[in-house]
Amino acid sequence: MTESFQIDLDTAAPEVRQFGETPSGEPVQIVQIRNGGAAANLMTWGASLQDYRLDGVPHALVLGSPVFEPYLRVMRFYGAMVGRVANRIADGRFTLDGDVYDLDRNEDGRTILHGGRTGTGTVNWMLDGHDEATCRFVLTCEDGQDGFPGTLELGVTYRLDDEGALVLEIDGRTDAPTFCNMAHHSYWNLDGSADVSGHRMIIDAEHYLPVDERQIPQGGPTPVAGTRFDFRGPRVVTKDGDEMLDHNYCLKPASGLRHACSVRTRTVQLDVETTEPGLQVYEGLKIDTEKFAGHGGVNYGPRAGLALEPQGWPDAPNRPDFPSVRLDPGQTYRQTTRFRPARTTD
Numbered sequence: 001m002t003e004s005f006q007i008d009l010d011t012a013a014p015e016v017r018q019f020g021e022t023p024s025g026e027p028v029q030i031v032q033i034r035n036g037g038a039a040a041n042l043m044t045w046g047a048s049l050q051d052y053r054l055d056g057v058p059h060a061l062v063l064g065s066p067v068f069e070p071y072l073r074v075m076r077f078y079g080a081m082v083g084r085v086a087n088r089i090a091d092g093r094f095t096l097d098g099d100v101y102d103l104d105r106n107e108d109g110r111t112i113l114h115g116g117r118t119g120t121g122t123v124n125w126m127l128d129g130h131d132e133a134t135c136r137f138v139l140t141c142e143d144g145q146d147g148f149p150g151t152l153e154l155g156v157t158y159r160l161d162d163e164g165a166l167v168l169e170i171d172g173r174t175d176a177p178t179f180c181n182m183a184h185h186s187y188w189n190l191d192g193s194a195d196v197s198g199h200r201m202i203i204d205a206e207h208y209l210p211v212d213e214r215q216i217p218q219g220g221p222t223p224v225a226g227t228r229f230d231f232r233g234p235r236v237v238t239k240d241g242d243e244m245l246d247h248n249y250c251l252k253p254a255s256g257l258r259h260a261c262s263v264r265t266r267t268v269q270l271d272v273e274t275t276e277p278g279l280q281v282y283e284g285l286k287i288d289t290e291k292f293a294g295h296g297g298v299n300y301g302p303r304a305g306l307a308l309e310p311q312g313w314p315d316a317p318n319r320p321d322f323p324s325v326r327l328d329p330g331q332t333y334r335q336t337t338r339f340r341p342a343r344t345t346d
């Protein structure tokens with residue numbers, strides 16, 4: 001069963017409905033939440049944000065599909081909660097307490113990306129309650145899944161606050177030492193254009209992590225000053241001749257929520273706050289949804305959306321000099337991230 005599902009702010013929010021079926025035949029559910037002049041659709045597959053709308057803006061703010069099938073193929077990870085370790089781990093291997101763990105090398109047979117083939121963004125979570133403005137999903141990642149040690153119990157709560165901002169609160173607990181680094185993986189498009197290159201962005205970071213051809217960090221934090229990666233003042237996402245933007249920004253230390261970035265168009269500005277030490281920014285160069293239409297019947301092409309992913313730093317399990325993403329029994333992993341869109345007048 002596949003049902004077309006898109007937000008209409010002029011109608012009442014529907015109850016929980018079936019959106020599709022997993023490859024094993026489990027129902028994929030979708031629920032809508034509303035508050036502060038905004039509405040969001042969340043689905044159990046990947047605990048994903050399927051649609052997000054702001055009153056007075058005639059288009060979705062995130063890329064997605066009104067039907068489920070593309071999420072199994074060309075829209076893999078769109079809007080998903082990816083992990084248990086987001087981003088890449090070099091050579092699909094790490095050492096923990098003297099033991100070497102070989103992981104699912106699901107990216108070109110060389111690295112593990114977003115937790116492997118059965119990572120948290122490509123499995124069906126359980127809906128664990130919802131109300132008008134909030135819903136919560138839970139998931140158990142089994143010991144040994146994709147090579148990771150420890151049974152990891154995860155929960156993610158999505159909430160629309162009174163300003164229409166989407167707040168994510170993520171928690172996790174393990175029964176054995178492991179690594180945990182979750183990230184929300186929506187592609188943002190704030191003006192409904194075919195290409196986000198002209199979106200103007202500010203990132204509150206003095207340093208970023210250079211990467212090799214596998215997108216694995218090389219060396220340590222490097223000053224953005226004088227590079228293509230300097231977004232300390234507003235500049236367009238990319239222009240002709242720029243190196244591809246798919247890098248981690250090392251956010252300024254802070255307790256609690258810190259401002260990570262702002263992205264602005266003539267219609268909408270998005271501000272991102274997070275408790276995480278890093279922000280992965282990807283310009284969406286390789287987006288191609290082939291024959292599948294997204295929201296509004298649009299086929300997404302290169303740079304149709306901008307990924308803004310608060311998280312720990314890439315390859316942290318292999319880098320003791322990076323902020324730790326280790327999780328031990330008795331500890332609770334916690335992340336809070338807030339995406340706040342607002343209409344602009346210029």
